[in-house]
Amino acid sequence: MRVNFSYLDRQFADVDTYLKDIRELVLTGDFTLGPPLREFEERFAQLMDAPYAIGVGTGTDAIAMSLKMLGVGPGDEVITTPNTFIATVGAIVMTGARPVFVDSEDGYVIDPTKIEAAITPRTKVILPVHYTGNVADMPAIMETAHRHNLAVVEDACQSIMGAIDGKPVGSWGATAAFSLHPLKNLNVWADGGVIVTHSAELAEKLRLYRNHGLVNRDEVTMFGINCRLDTIQAVVGNRLISQTRQITERRIANAKRYDEAFAGLGELINLPTRRPGVRHVFHLYVLRVKRRDDLLAYLRKNGIDAKVHYPIPVHLQKAAAYLGYKSGDFPMAEEHARTAITLPGHQHLTEDEVSYVIENVRAFYRG
């Protein structure tokens, strides 16, 4: 049996319906900021229970644009965790600000108890990452942010529909950034991103900024960039967004099966704490395991497309050398890089495929 990490081939099973929509659009020639994009933004806002959603080029852009419109720039510091995809840090650096890292907790999200010690007079924003689809402890983070008068931007790129006690990601920060990259829980067929905000003022600024600062065809009130979610991709998004709840439920169900199956392998497999009240949407199903590299090789040999997200924590990347961090600075993130493995968890997996993965993990440790 082969169990793939990517599910796009299965998404294409009903490809004709998408193609019909795309063909219609191609004939209209309305490719930038067209009606399907407005429709997608409205539906995304509704899905996330927020008043405003702005479609942009990528999830990385969604973070960088949020920071920029909050006035972050050279001389400022932004606090985030080294246990994330590098794009979080790339976005901070693009604004000219300096990333400052705080270690993660057991569930791969920023440890709220460690944030305060990292705050300096130059800190402008706390940027928690809802990494793997888990949700950072937003009430605790907001409390710290309020006390220090800091803005919060949620990196929700991996956490569409994540929630705490029914309150969705994006409810806490000034903005939340989402990615629609082809392997996200809600995806398009290219790069894409969305910013969600509750602030009418920020929404307006972001809309201007993504479109050269043009208030109309002739007038520019601020210098901006060109960073629009393609209308053609919004067409794909409009088809898939009606499936997002179902996709999320499937991923949660797959994760639950894995969790139950691996609970008995206590010493070998470290299941992350599942905080009560948190809806973890499992963009990635990640475990910390003993003999990780051997397990990875074993699973791959048996046709299971397991992965490592990511073997090098961001503070130890070559790109981060100038920040002056060293090995040992963030023990949990480093432990994660050494021992984490990602199992296929996507919505198109069959019961049999999930069972096959479970059996192989068990067999490896029995072996």
Next chain:
Amino acid sequence: MQRRIPYVNVVGQHAAIKAELHDALDRVLDHGHFILGEEVEEFERLFAELCQSPFAIGVNSGTDALILALRALGIGPGDEVITAPNSFVASAGCIVQVGAKPVFADVREDFNLDPALLEKAITPRTKAILPVHLTGRPADMDAIMDIARRHHLRVIEDAAQAVTAEHRGRRVGSFGDAGCFSLHPLKTLNACGDGGVVVTHNRELCEKIQLMRNLGLRTRENAVLWSSNSRLDTLQASLLLVKLKYVAEWTEKRRANARIYDEKLQGIPNVQVPMVAPHERAVYHTFVIQAERRDELKQYLADQGIGTAVHYAIPIHLQEAAAGLGYRRGDFPVAERQAAHILSLPIYPELRREDLERVAETIKSFYRS
């Protein structure tokens, strides 16, 4: 009522090559490599060839092409970059995005930077010149490259409107350190969404921009610099590969249309047509006349079912966004006078001879009345 002649007509272009575009979409869905798939590489190879440059990097927009080129050349806070005030706002916006200061120099009758004025605008903080090949007509690259060499400045060509335009037989984009192109839906070579390309002779710069458009990732795991991502979509590259086959034909049609306008609009004292020098090959992204009573003429043409546009009504230095740069009305008299008189006429390949003649006749009749 006569047939409407819209200012642009993307639909017409697509109707003619519909089947090929559909096949291209299908091929991408067959392999599903939506990010940096093989079509992107193939498009880059052919686009580089088209621009007489060894390297091309597909990115998310023409604006991103400019931003990435500036950033990769190390231009940032404290630096000044000289450009034209009559361009689309992105030519200055890209400079602001990297933290540098845009400095403007006035243009000549060809709508492009005046080399003499550009040289006067150089200060000790000037790092680069960003000439724009506006309307698809090449800027005076011999003079600009000479100034750049003498003052040790970088040159980033904004060739967003000028794919295959030539200055003395050499294609634009191939003169400077980098040439930046847009594939926006209204360009002659156009994606069905945003897209852009950087071309360069410099292998090192090419590799840096390749890293910068992809989060600084050298491999899946190793980030050697911090960056965002700005990749030309595979889906768009596949459609562009179809359109690349037609770009020469479409460009010749635009040039032929321009010659018809040249001829038909000759001798109207109130209208100046964009005459091109013998050593220039203009590709007419826009066909821009300068007309007396421009706004009235525009309305008159609209009433007769003829769409036109103004590129651009407000020079960049007079935009609200530029308030902090300290310019005022009168600083760039040529660009300001042009802004009040310029009018872009329909020029796309699908126009018929009688359409062009009707546009010219209608302009004549406006000035007779």
